[in-house]
Amino acid sequence: MTSAAHTAPANEQTYDVHRIKADFPILAQQVHGHPLVYLDNAATTQKPRAVISALEHYYAADNANIHRGVHELSGRATKQYEEARAAVRAFLNAADDREIIFVRGATEGINLVADSFGRSFRAGDEIIVSTMEHHSNIVPWQMLCERSGAVLKVVPIDDDGEFLMDEYEKLLSPRTRMVGIVHQSNSLGTVNPVKETIARAHAAGARVLVDGAQAAPHQRLDVRALDTDFYVLSGHKMYGPTGIGVLYGKRELLESMPPYQGGGDMILSVSFEKTVYNKLPYKFEAGTPHIAGPIGLKAAIDYMQAVGLERIAAHEHELLAYGCELLAEIPGLRMIGTAAVRSSVLSFVLEGIHPHDIGTILDREGIAIRTGHHCAQPVMARYGVPATARASLAMYNSRSDVEALARGLRKTIEVFS
Numbered sequence: 435m436t437s438a439a440h441t442a443p444a445n446e447q448t449y450d451v452h453r454i455k456a457d458f459p460i461l462a463q464q465v466h467g468h469p470l471v472y473l474d475n476a477a478t479t480q481k482p483r484a485v486i487s488a489l490e491h492y493y494a495a496d497n498a499n500i501h502r503g504v505h506e507l508s509g510r511a512t513k514q515y516e517e518a519r520a521a522v523r524a525f526l527n528a529a530d531d532r533e534i535i536f537v538r539g540a541t542e543g544i545n546l547v548a549d550s551f552g553r554s555f556r557a558g559d560e561i562i563v564s565t566m567e568h569h570s571n572i573v574p575w576q577m578l579c580e581r582s583g584a585v586l587k588v589v590p591i592d593d594d595g596e597f598l599m600d601e602y603e604k605l606l607s608p609r610t611r612m613v614g615i616v617h618q619s620n621s622l623g624t625v626n627p628v629k630e631t632i633a634r635a636h637a638a639g640a641r642v643l644v645d646g647a648q649a650a651p652h653q654r655l656d657v658r659a660l661d662t663d664f665y666v667l668s669g670h671k672m673y674g675p676t677g678i679g680v681l682y683g684k685r686e687l688l689e690s691m692p693p694y695q696g697g698g699d700m701i702l703s704v705s706f707e708k709t710v711y712n713k714l715p716y717k718f719e720a721g722t723p724h725i726a727g728p729i730g731l732k733a734a735i736d737y738m739q740a741v742g743l744e745r746i747a748a749h750e751h752e753l754l755a756y757g758c759e760l761l762a763e764i765p766g767l768r769m770i771g772t773a774a775v776r777s778s779v780l781s782f783v784l785e786g787i788h789p790h791d792i793g794t795i796l797d798r799e800g801i802a803i804r805t806g807h808h809c810a811q812p813v814m815a816r817y818g819v820p821a822t823a824r825a826s827l828a829m830y831n832s833r834s835d836v837e838a839l840a841r842g843l844r845k846t847i848e849v850f851s
């Protein structure tokens with residue numbers, strides 16, 4: 435271990451990671467006789483007490499259906515649901531609450547856009563995605579291609595896992611209708627130059643959907659500065675509940691799009707002669723929604739903002755650099771994903787040891803990581819590996835967590851030697 439392991443950098447001294455960790459009750463437990471070291475945050479993050487309490491309070495005190503009852507509880511539930519929408523709007527720096535659609539997660543947000551915005555796509559239209567997309571930003575577009583005859587084009591990545599802007603430029607054409615790009619890759623950690631990607635798409639007359647599932651917990655977002663047409667995120671990856679996510683869309687686009695699902699709440703009037711759809715955002719929120727979801731998500735956003743988005747990012751940045759330093763000293767370890775700009779993901783393979791075995795041995799040490807293809811099989815194909823081991827960081831991880839990871843990996847090598 436290098437001497438750097440013993441001297442905490444400046445940010446670690448001012449950022450009280452142990453106090454933050456204490457706000458997450460689940461992290462206080464032992465697993466297989468060891469203190470839990472949770473490094474599977476790209477799969478899902480743990481929830482602070484503030485989020486758990488918000489959910490409990492909602493169900494214990496305010497639960498009712500929204501937008502319908504005249505009674506007190508319905509009024510309270512509706513108010514909290516709509517306050518959560520305003521909190522998400524502010525978090526994304528969107529212009530208007532009507533541009534915020536609550537969905538199940540990033541996956542549903544992308545499917546909504548592919549289904550509804552894609553309704554006008556025709557044979558010969560083109561959709562561009564990158565090699566490093568999560569399956570959820572590939573398969574809905576493939577399904578749209580099957581339905582419409584549109585063609586999917588793929589931007590390659592280089593050996594470091596960087597998006598190749600020149601190759602992208604070559605793929606853009608007047609036929610391009612949509613560009614789907616991940617803001618931060620879940621399998622490589624690469625942070626993509628989305629602003630430039632969007633500007634170039636717009637210059638070619640195409641629209642852009644940015645998959646922000648992994649970026650949302652790690653950097654300040656600003657959909658207006660990016661000028662993105664659509665942006666999706668998942669609440670559970672940013673300390674909120676599962677089953678709630680957000681689709682941001684520019685108002686004029688959402689206005690022009692047909693509903694995704696039909697049912698209650700998405701209509702103004704229904705008759706067998708003519709049904710009139712509701713205004714935004716309700717046009718896209720058919721049926722009783724996951725009311726507690728946005729309420730929990732707002733609590734998560736409030737919590738992140740109280741800690742400070744920039745401070746979280748700085749802490750995680752230092753931790754990633756420290757983790758890279760420690761892993762570089764492990765014999766036979768190859769990092770998968772070495773882009774110049776990346777965040778929170780340590781993806782790697784160990785010579786001669788299957789990632790699944792790494793994950794199993796680390797688990798016995800109380801260390802949770804993810805192994806597998808991370809729903810990014812084209813990335814695995816690009817690197818010629820069936821799977822990687824992935825440790826992913828969150829605001830509550832500390833230097834001791836990545837030190838435990840490095841120790842666990844040395845132990846894994848011993849077991850297999």
Ligand code: 7TS
Nearest residue numbers: 476477539540541568570620647648668
């Ligand atoms: N986009 C990215 C970049 C993701 O990482 C994920 C989930 C999704 C979309 C889909 O999100 P969902 O909430 O709708 O499922 N990624 C992962 C992961 O890396 N490990 O487990 C899930």
